Structures are given as structure tokens and as C-alpha cells.
Amino acid sequence: MRxxxxxxRVRVLLATLVVxxxxxxxxATDSTDAPESTDASDPAEAxxxxxxxEAASATPRLAVTHDGGVMVVDVTSGEVVADEPMEGFVRISxxxxxxxxxxxxNLGWHALDLGSWGDEHGDHAHHYTGDPGxxxxxxxxxEAGHVVAHDGITTLFDDGTGTITVLDPxxxxxxxxxxxxxxxxxxxxxxxxxxxxxxLLMTVGDxxxxxxxxxxxxxxxxxxxxxxxxxxHGEAFAEDAAVFGCEDGAVVVDGRDIxxxxxxxxxxxxxxxxxxxxxxxxxxxxxxxxxxxxxRPTRVSLIDxxxxxxxxxxxxxxxSFRSLGRGPEGEALVLGTDGAIHVxxxxxxxxxxxxxxxxxxxEPLDWQQPxxxxxxxxxxxxxxxxRRDRVHVVDLDRxxxxxxxxxxxxxxxxxxxxx
Numbered sequence: 001m002r003x004x005x006x007x008x009r010v011r012v013l014l015a016t017l018v019v020x021x022x023x024x025x026x027x028a029t030d031s032t033d034a035p036e037s038t039d040a041s042d043p044a045e046a047x048x049x050x051x052x053x054e055a056a057s058a059t060p061r062l063a064v065t066h067d068g069g070v071m072v073v074d075v076t077s078g079e080v081v082a083d084e085p086m087e088g089f090v091r092i093s094x095x096x097x098x099x100x101x102x103x104x105x106n107l108g109w110h111a112l113d114l115g116s117w118g119d120e121h122g123d124h125a126h127h128y129t130g131d132p133g134x135x136x137x138x139x140x141x142x143e144a145g146h147v148v149a150h151d152g153i154t155t156l157f158d159d160g161t162g163t164i165t166v167l168d169p170x171x172x173x174x175x176x177x178x179x180x181x182x183x184x185x186x187x188x189x190x191x192x193x194x195x196x197x198x199x200l201l202m203t204v205g206d207x208x209x210x211x212x213x214x215x216x217x218x219x220x221x222x223x224x225x226x227x228x229x230x231x232x233h234g235e236a237f238a239e240d241a242a243v244f245g246c247e248d249g250a251v252v253v254d255g256r257d258i259x260x261x262x263x264x265x266x267x268x269x270x271x272x273x274x275x276x277x278x279x280x281x282x283x284x285x286x287x288x289x290x291x292x293x294x295x296r297p298t299r300v301s302l303i304d305x306x307x308x309x310x311x312x313x314x315x316x317x318x319x320s321f322r323s324l325g326r327g328p329e330g331e332a333l334v335l336g337t338d339g340a341i342h343v344x345x346x347x348x349x350x351x352x353x354x355x356x357x358x359x360x361x362x363e364p365l366d367w368q369q370p371x372x373x374x375x376x377x378x379x380x381x382x383x384x385x386x387r388r389d390r391v392h393v394v395d396l397d398r399x400x401x402x403x404x405x406x407x408x409x410x411x412x413x414x415x416x417x418x419x
Contacts, residue, residue: 051173052117052128059116059129059419062382062391063101065090066409070103072114072132075393075416078405081115082132089368092413096149096169101415102156103134104144109156111137111172116419127419137176139165146191150237155193157202162187164202166194182216191235193242199223201242201253203232213244213251213258224256236275238282241305245270245284252305259308270301272321279330280305281346285321286312294365300324300334302346313349315342320363322373322413325381327396335374335383337361341394355399357383357392370412377416384411 060075070090072082091104092112099117102109115132118125142160149169156165162184171177184190188205195201204212204227212227231247241254249263250270263270263286270284284301296318302311317336325333331352332344339360343353358372370386381394389410393403 052115052130055116055127055129058118058125058127060377060380061114061116061132061417061419062405063092063103063112063114063415064384064391064407064409064411065092065103065413066407066411068409070112071407071409072112073391073405073407075403075405075419078403080408083408084112084134086110091144092415093147094149094415094417095147095172096152096154097172098417100135100169100172102139102147102154104141104147107138108141108144109139109147111135113172114417116417117173118419129419135172135175137172139167139179141165145189146235148191148193148235150193151196153194153196157184157190157192158187159189160187162190164192164194164200189233191233191244193235201235203244205232213253215253215256215258224253224258226251226258226260228260231269231271233271234273236273236282237277238275238303238305239277239280241280243273243275243282243284243303243305245273247290249310250282250284250301250303252303252308254305261303261308261310263310264312270303272324274324274326274332276326276330276346278328279326279346281330281332283324283326283332283334283344283346285319285324294363296337296363300332300344302332302344302349311349313344317342318363320371321367322371325374325376327376328379331396333374333376333381333396335372337363339372341374341381341383343396343399353399355394355396355401357394357401358385359387361387370410373412373414375414375416377418380416382414382416384414386410386412 062073069085071080074081088106093102095102101112113135115130118127141158145157145159148155154169164182166180167177186206190203192202198218200216210232212229214225215223229246229251234245244251247269250261252259265288267290269287273284282303286299286301287295287297289295299312317338319336323335332346334342339358341355373384375382379396383392389407391405392401395402
């Protein structure tokens with residue numbers, strides 16, 4: 001482990017480039033082009049250290065990928081406030097600071113500023129807007145993979161080298177962040193997360209297969225591990241416990257304790273998960289046909305991390321890997337191919353609501369092709385509608401669609417902030 005880590009640190013110092021350039025921005029309705037002098041007594045005009053202008057209320061925005069780039073959309077006005085061209089297939093993940101997203105492209109992870117954010121001050125908050133767009137910050141990777149934002153720490157996994165990069169997402173507002181690096185034993189399609197105690201959780205595997213999970217101290221000592229997770233894929237937290245999916249169930253990591261969750265089927269794969277800070281139950285997908293070109297499952301899994309138990313829930317409709325989310329009270333949300341968000345009580349598995357959002361759809365065979373995708377921020381769900389080039393805004397408290405935003409491009413992946 002230590003030898004690999006030392007090699008990784010040298011490799012990343014040589015190969016990982018974090019570049020700050022002038023912000024590439026689109027046309028913004030709330031521009032940061034402030035006059036040279038402002039009246040600091042007027043909070044609406046007072047510039048902040050983060051380069052923004054104080055706004056009267058929150059300005060939620062979306063980052064939406066499309067064939068050719070990524071756009072930033074103002075939810076209130078529906079205006080596309082930035083549209084950044086990017087080559088190749090791009091993916092997007094929350095950076096973890098409520099302001100930036102990380103766009104995975106051919107060169108690595110590019111920082112995208114959504115141009116809106118807030119600062120909490122006890123019983124109230126101040127809200128700001130700034131120039132949206134790519135900031136010029138790039139963290140290079142051979143194959144930019146999973147991004148995990150947890151407890152104020154963001155961890156990136158390079159599938160091409162096994163390099164693990166850790167950063168404080170709040171640093172992105174000031175330019176290139178300070179990073180620390182580590183490495184898995186071998187490169188693989190994996191995931192890692194640094195915990196607040198600086199211990200590191202990572203998957204174990206190679207280019208041919210993946211087998212387990214390991215917990216490592218900052219000194220390189222192995223604190224806990226398991227090899228009972230064939231095909232390990234994905235990660236999410238249910239309260240304080242981390243859950244990794246396996247081809248025969250999942251494993252729960254709580255501190256230094258690792259518990260196996262067994263599927264009721266010989267092959268019962270859980271590969272995509274959605275966790276909640278307020279629920280000990282994790283929502284996962286569930287597939288049972290290892291030979292399927294594309295399985296269209298109709299059951300989801302609910303894993304109780306307190307006793308490592310698993311409950312399967314039949315939805316009566318299929319869904320995709322972009323269909324899972326969690327509500328503000330920990331509700332399990334699944335966007336079905338019937339066009340509705342199915343709201344489940346995670347404790348009982350009972351369906352408590354069904355919210356019609358889009359027309360019926362069918363998942364494409366190619367995983368990179370657009371299909372309706374779900375992303376949730378607080379009590380608002382955002383659902384892409386590739387067939388109509390729209391994003392639907394759903395009020396989960398009221399259980400209905402409140403707005404449809406028309407887009408100039410067909411949406412694929414989506415990240416939202418609260419503004």
C-alpha cells in the first residue's frame with residue numbers, strides 16, 4: 001500500500017494539473033459586472049469575496065449536460081445563463097459546496113460555477129449570484145470517474161490510474177484547490193471516499209474484476225476490509241454508514257465494522273444507490289439477470305444499515321440508473337418508465353405517493369444516451385425530459401409539477417443547487 005501511495009503521489013504531482021484561467025461565462029441575468037465603487041450599506045449591491053452580488057432571495061440553478069457541452073439554467077427565469085462547449089461525452093456531479101459542479105470529460109474534471117450560492121447566518125441566510133460557467137480549474141485524470149461529496153470533503157477516483165484525489169470543495173471559489181492524493185492497489189472502475197477522521201474507504205479490484213472494500217488509515221494501515229463484494233460498484237451514505245453495491249447484495253461499512261447484506265437471489269446485483277442524511281435506510285436498484293444486454297428491473301432494494309437487512313419492493317414499472325433519489329424526510333424516490341415519481345416510505349417500503357411528471361418512456365440500450373433523469377435538492381425534484389427538450393420542476397411537498405423549463409439542447413445528466 002505505501003509503495004503504491006508514494007508512486008501515486010509522485011505521479012499525480014507530475015500528471016495532475018490544476019489550472020485557473022479567466023472564468024468562461026455566458027450571459028447572466030444576475031451579472032457580477034458591478035460598478036467600480038458600490039455603496040456597502042446596500043446589501044443588494046455589496047460585492048462579496050466570492051465574486052458575487054447579494055440577491056434578495058435564493059437563485060436555484062441547474063447544470064445540464066448535452067451532446068456538445070454543458071449549460072447552466074436559471075430555474076426562476078428559465079433562462080440559459082451559460083452554455084459551455086465541450087468535446088466528447090461529458091458527465092456531471094455535485095462538487096459538494098452547493099455552488100460548483102465537476103464535469104467529467106476527456107481531460108479530467110472541470111469545475112463549473114453555477115453562479116449562485118448562499119451563506120447561512122444562524123436563523124437566516126444571505127444569497128448571492130455571480131458569473132456562471134467553466135472556471136478554468138481542471139483536475140487531470142486518465143479516466144475521470146466517480147465523484148463523492150460527503151461531510152465537506154470531495155473525493156475523486158481516476159479509473160485509468162487508480163489515483164484518488166481529495167479536496168475541500170469550498171476552495172473551488174478561490175481557484176485551484178489544494179489536493180492530497182492516494183491510490184488503489186490497481187487501476188479499476190472504482191470509488192473512494194475520505195472520511196472526516198482522514199481514514200480512506202476505497203474499492204478493491206483490477207482491470208478484470210472488482211472484489212471488495214478496504215478501510216485504510218492515513219499511515220497506510222488496513223483497518224478493515226472485505227473481499228465478499230463481487231463486482232463492487234457505487235457508494236452512498238445512509239446517515240453515517242457507507243453502503244457499496246455487490247453482485248450478490250451489498251456491504252455496509254459503519255466505522256470499522258463491515259457487514260454483508262445478502263441478496264435473496266444467487267445473482268442479485270445492487271449497483272446504483274441513493275442515500276439520505278436523515279434515514280438509516282439506503283435505496284438501491286436490483287437486477288437478477290447477469291446475461292441481459294439491458295435488464296429493465298421493476299424492483300428496488302431498501303437496505304437497513306442498522307441490521308444489514310434487505311427489503312425488495314415491487315414498483316410495477318421499470319426504471320434506470322438515473323432514476324433514484326431521496327426526499328427531504330428521507331423518502332425513497334424512483335422515477336419510473338411510466339413517467340411518474342414513486343414515493344416510498346423507506347422504513348416499510350409502502351408507496352405513499354405517485355407524482356406524474358413525464359410521458360411514458362423506454363430506457364435506451366446505450367447507457368450514454370439521454371433518458372429521463374432525476375435530481376433532488378431539498379424538497380424540489382428536477383426531472384429531465386429528453387423527448388421534449390425540457391426539465392420539469394417538481395414540488396415534493398405538494399406532490400406536483402410546478403414548472404417546465406424549455407431548453408435549446410436535449411438534456412442528459414443534471415445537477416441542481418439551492419442557490
